[in-house]
Amino acid sequence: MNCPTCGGATVSFAVPEDLAAYLPGAEGAAALCTRCLTLHPVEGEPNGDASFEAVSDAFPTNPDAAVPMALLVGLLENLALYRSEISDLLELVERAGTDPLLVLDRLAHDPDIDAEADLAGRRRQLEQLL
Numbered sequence: 590m591n592c593p594t595c596g597g598a599t600v601s602f603a604v605p606e607d608l609a610a611y612l613p614g615a616e617g618a619a620a621l622c623t624r625c626l627t628l629h630p631v632e633g634e635p636n637g638d639a640s641f642e643a644v645s646d647a648f649p650t651n652p653d654a655a656v657p658m659a660l661l662v663g664l665l666e667n668l669a670l671y672r673s674e675i676s677d678l679l680e681l682v683e684r685a686g687t688d689p690l691l692v693l694d695r696l697a698h699d700p701d702i703d704a705e706a707d708l709a710g711r712r713r714q715l716e717q718l719l
Contacts, residue, residue: 590620590631594705597624601631602639602656608681611660611674621659626696626704628663645702647695654685658692666706668714676718690715 590599599620604612612619614630621628623644641648641655649655661678664671682689690712697708 592620592622592625592627593629594627595622595625595703597622598643599623599629600639600641600643600659601635602641602659603635604656604660608656608660611657611664611678613664619659619663621663624701624703626662626702626706626708627666628660645696645699647692647699649682649685649687649692651685651687654682654687657681657685658687658689661689662693662696662704662706665708665711668706668711672718675715679715679719 590601592599599622601618601620603618612630616630616632618631618635619628620631621644641650649658657678661675664675668675679689693708693712696702
């Protein structure tokens, strides 16, 4: 599947039931664009395991951190709307052993990523939330 926003490649992944509330829409899967980092709900189940390395080397590979991090990155564009969800996801990523703010720093400086959201600016705002 290509990103409907920029046409870039996407990484599709299943959203576990305990994280479904963080995914806009009623679908049980999502796709994260590897170029603009927009999140798109996906109908049905994705094929195979998600390879988040396709997004960036900075992205966590542990599914317990990668899936909430993908949801977090996808929701950053609407920080005001999803503030509590993003706060919860930050905590989940940290509990899984990954520093989400460091991931955002690295994504912001990745030359292959042209994120829709201002990652550096959002990171500063997230730091204030914490």
